[in-house]
Amino acid sequence: MTAAELELGQHATIKEIDFSHPSSRRIIEFGFTPGQHIEIVSKSIFNDPISFSLRGTLIALRKSDACCIKIED
Numbered sequence: 001m002t003a004a005e006l007e008l009g010q011h012a013t014i015k016e017i018d019f020s021h022p023s024s025r026r027i028i029e030f031g032f033t034p035g036q037h038i039e040i041v042s043k044s045i046f047n048d049p050i051s052f053s054l055r056g057t058l059i060a061l062r063k064s065d066a067c068c069i070k071i072e073d
Contacts, residue, residue: 021068
């Protein structure tokens with residue numbers, strides 16, 4: 001399952017980042033690293049972008065970028 005598939009208000013733990021994705025390095029620089037807990041805070045009308053709560057910060061990612069974040073339920 002990926003972070004893009006979470007519903008509003010759901011929590012998850014990051015399992016891994018797909019390094020074949022072109023934005024994977026930028027995603028890691030934002031703090032999306034394995035073991036971190038994330039929560040979906042908001043989604044726009046078309047679910048793009050998606051706002052995540054991570055380490056007390058809100059970060060918005062495109063849905064295509066959130067697809068490279070693999071999560072555990």
